[in-house]
Structure formats: C-alpha cells, structure tokens
Amino acid sequence: MTVSPSPVVTPVVDYEPPLCGTPASSPPDAAPRVAARGRHLHAVPSPDPVSPQQRAAAAFADAALRSVLEVIDQRRPAAQLRPLLLGGLADTVVALSRATNPRRVAAVLRRVRVQAADPTNNAFEVAAMYSRGPRTHALACRVELVPTLRGERWQLVALHIG
Template sequence: MRRAAAFADAALRRVLEVIDRRRPITQLNGLLAAGLVDSVLSANRAAGSHDGVAVLRRVRVQAAGGDDRAAEVFGSYSRGHRVHAIACRLELAATGRWQVVALHIG
C-alpha cells in the first residue's frame, strides 16, 4: 500500500492543480479513468479563484476489500480558510500502474 499511498498523494495534488488551472488537463491522462476527466473539467469551471489555491493537507489510504489491487483514499485539502474533503478509489491496472477509477471532491 505504500506505492498506492505515494501515487494517491501525487494524483490528488495534480487534480487540485488542474482545478486551480495551475496545470493543463492533459497531465491527468493515464492517472484517471476516462470518464473522470470530465468531472475534473466541471470542477475546474466551478472553482472560484477568489478563495485562493487548493492545498492538499492529509491523505489516508486503506486496502479495499482485503485486496492489494484496490485502495480507498480519503483526505482533506484547504482553500483559503475553508477545509474540504476529497476521496477516491484506486485500482491496479493490468499495466501494473495505479489508476484513479472513482473521485469525489467536496
């Protein structure tokens, strides 16, 4: 789960940076399942820049269903003075790389 935790931290930071328009959306290719890129684009349009940038604060990872090929990730990020929740599910792809297959940004 250490590799999953490292991937989750990097992937969630990248998602938040894309939402804040600090990175191009193309940098999510391969990290997220195909349908999730659309949801990040929606969050990108809805994010207000007047609240400051999003900063990932805490990430926790646990195996999903006792299987080392899937993990549940939950954490928090701050934007200005507010704290928000973020969660995702990771799965180990056939290529041997982790991929975000579900994402919820609160």
C-alpha cells in the same frame, strides 16, 4: 477487480456555516480533568505493518490528488490528468475547473489516508483533506492497480470532491 461502467463525480452541498470572528471556547466553569488514581496503563498493540502495495498506492494517491486540485485551480494543464484518472473522471474534473473562479485561494492537500479495499491489495480507499484559505474540505477516491499494455499501473477509478 471491477470497474464501474460510467464513472460519476457528484457535487456535495456546501453545508458549512459562514466563518465567524472567534472560535467557540469552553465554558468558564469547566474544571480541568484529573486522572483517577490507580488507573492501569495497558500496552497498545502496534499497527499492522504497511505493505509495499499500500505504500505505493498512498504515494500515487497523494500525487494524483495534488494534480486534481491543481487542475481545478487552473495551475496545471488538464491533459496531465488523463493517465491518472479513469476515462470520464478527467472530463468531470476539467468541467469543474472551468466552473470555478480562478482567482480564489489555491487548494493545499493536507492529509491522505489509505485503507485496503480488497485482500489482494490491488484496490485502496483513500480519504484526504485539503484546505482552501481558512476552510478545510474533504476528498475521497478509490485507487486500483489496472493492467495496461506496458504492465500494471495505479489509477483513480472513483472520485468524490467535497
């Protein structure tokens, strides 16, 4: 288990185009697709079962990312992030919350996906989506099981907010 010596959150350039009135539609001359005759259906293999470690990491990531968004929106005190995030990450999120406009629409976490980052299931890469008004944004983080005096616990060790 390796932890980077200086955690860094890098800002993402806003590359989305401005909102338009209507979404693009398909061209009027597009014909509906028709299934080919004689097509054979194959059974799709079932996905690997979810391990208890992965389930616990997903639950922690969901709760921690919701807390991060609430601190950024200034709906939660920043002190509640300290046990969830690695040292400097909490300070970076607090600085980000001070730089944002508190009167904007609240962020809502929509989807969290967790994938194992090591074979021992002690570290997971997390990709998440959140919405703020009509826009959808991304979050990425790394969740690791870290040893403490009271035992092991989950902690965000890297965070990227888009």
